[in-house]
Amino acid sequence: MAEINTGGGGGKHDGGKVRSKKASTRVDMTPMVDLGFLLITFFILATTLSKPSSMTLNVPDKTQKEETEPIKASNVMTIFLGKDNKAHYIFGKAANEDPEVKTVGYGYEFRQALTENAKKVGGEKFVVVIKPTKQSTYKNMVDVLDEMAITKLKRYALVDQLTADEKKLLKDKVKLDT
Amino acid sequence: MTAMCDVAFLLLTFFILTAQFRSQDAAAIETPSSISGIKVPDSDIMTIGLGRDGKVYFGIDNAQNRIAMLDNIAAAKGITFTNNEKKEFSLMSNFGLPINQLKSFLNLPKEQQAKIKQPGIPTDSTGAGPTNELKEWVYNSRKANNNLRIALKGDNLAKFPEFKNVLATLQAQNINKFNLITGTEAPPAGWKAD
Numbered sequence: 064m065a066e067i068n069t070g071g072g073g074g075k076h077d078g079g080k081v082r083s084k085k086a087s088t089r090v091d092m093t094p095m096v097d098l099g100f101l102l103i104t105f106f107i108l109a110t111t112l113s114k115p116s117s118m119t120l121n122v123p124d125k126t127q128k129e130e131t132e133p134i135k136a137s138n139v140m141t142i143f144l145g146k147d148n149k150a151h152y153i154f155g156k157a158a159n160e161d162p163e164v165k166t167v168g169y170g171y172e173f174r175q176a177l178t179e180n181a182k183k184v185g186g187e188k189f190v191v192v193i194k195p196t197k198q199s200t201y202k203n204m205v206d207v208l209d210e211m212a213i214t215k216l217k218r219y220a221l222v223d224q225l226t227a228d229e230k231k232l233l234k235d236k237v238k239l240d241t
Numbered sequence: 242m243t244a245m246c247d248v249a250f251l252l253l254t255f256f257i258l259t260a261q262f263r264s265q266d267a268a269a270i271e272t273p274s275s276i277s278g279i280k281v282p283d284s285d286i287m288t289i290g291l292g293r294d295g296k297v298y299f300g301i302d303n304a305q306n307r308i309a310m311l312d313n314i315a316a317a318k319g320i321t322f323t324n325n326e327k328k329e330f331s332l333m334s335n336f337g338l339p340i341n342q343l344k345s346f347l348n349l350p351k352e353q354q355a356k357i358k359q360p361g362i363p364t365d366s367t368g369a370g371p372t373n374e375l376k377e378w379v380y381n382s383r384k385a386n387n388n389l390r391i392a393l394k395g396d397n398l399a400k401f402p403e404f405k406n407v408l409a410t411l412q413a414q415n416i417n418k419f420n421l422i423t424g425t426e427a428p429p430a431g432w433k434a435d
Binding site: 092100107120122125144198201206223 | 243246252256275393395399401404405413417418423424425428429432
């Protein structure tokens with residue numbers, strides 16, 4: 064530690080008289096500074112510095128029944144969120160046409176599959192249908208929605224009902240009970 | 242030394258003035274992260290939490306509105322709360338209790354409140370059933386403050402069916418737009434927002 068108190072005034076003078084030492088006017092500030100930094104540390108740790116962010120989720124209005132044109136299966140990629148952080152997807156065929164079920168993890172693999180299929184269909188026609196199953200977690204869903212934001216795909220839908228065909232398909236091909 | 246001391250206390254003053262303390266939550270919720278950069282607003286916000294075990298927690302931001310919300314729900318359910326209970330309630334940033342357990346919980350001393358494992362607010366899969374209490378809270382909080390925005394805060398490990406129940410409850414009340422609270426993560430290299 065740095066010395067703060069530089070010895071008291073006083074000193075021998077001519078004449079040999081002994082004078083009382085002058086008390087230093089400087090105060091030792093080390094403890095105060097220590098305390099200051101301790102409090103700073105406390106407040107830094109106690110404050111919430113990074114505010115969480117949020118993503119917007121819009122869901123269709125349930126009360127309004129809108130008749131929409133059915134989408135061609137060849138333009139649709141259906142993603143099933145399975146258990147153990149795995150996603151299964153079918154592309155280009157409907158569930159009852161014996162499509163190939165591919166299994167990917169979330170992350171890079173998943174993003175590549177998305178961009179590849181989007182390229183195959185091209186532009187605005189590509190539609191992604193996200194179907195979380197009972198075994199999937201909330202994180203899986205957020206991850207997929209996030210991938211949609213990353214790949215900038217605008218046409219996607221979150222659907223929570225699985226059709227009978229899809230249930231059978233998942234059971235037969237990836238042994239997933241839904 | 243004097244200079245350092247000055248800086249230290251300047252920083253200290255800054256942190257004291259800007260401090261916003263973490264409030265005591267009913268349950269720890271670890272949110273997933275996303276690249277979305279939209280910040281969660283500070284005021285006029287209703288937070289519906291979804292714990293890892295699927296329990297649902299509810300909270301709104303303003304103490305005044307909390308009391309108004311409690312008054313509304315008490316009137317609807319035919320329960321009366323004393324002023325003391327209301328005050329206790331206004332201090333809770335979120336909670337996960339069925340309405341019939343709320344009164345006894347509010348009368349417990351603080352230390353015991355923290356120890357109790359809150360069972361979560363009852364929901365159901367249709368979102369409008371008679372046992373669904375979340376819908377009452379959502380409705381009465383919006384009655385207390387019409388500008389409330391809705392944020393959903395789910396845990397990484399929460400299962401989808403429970404999330405679906407919350408979603409159904411909101412949709413049954415014609416709420417079709419809400420925010421999902423997430424942590425922040427860096428977008429992949431070269432990615433630009435539109």
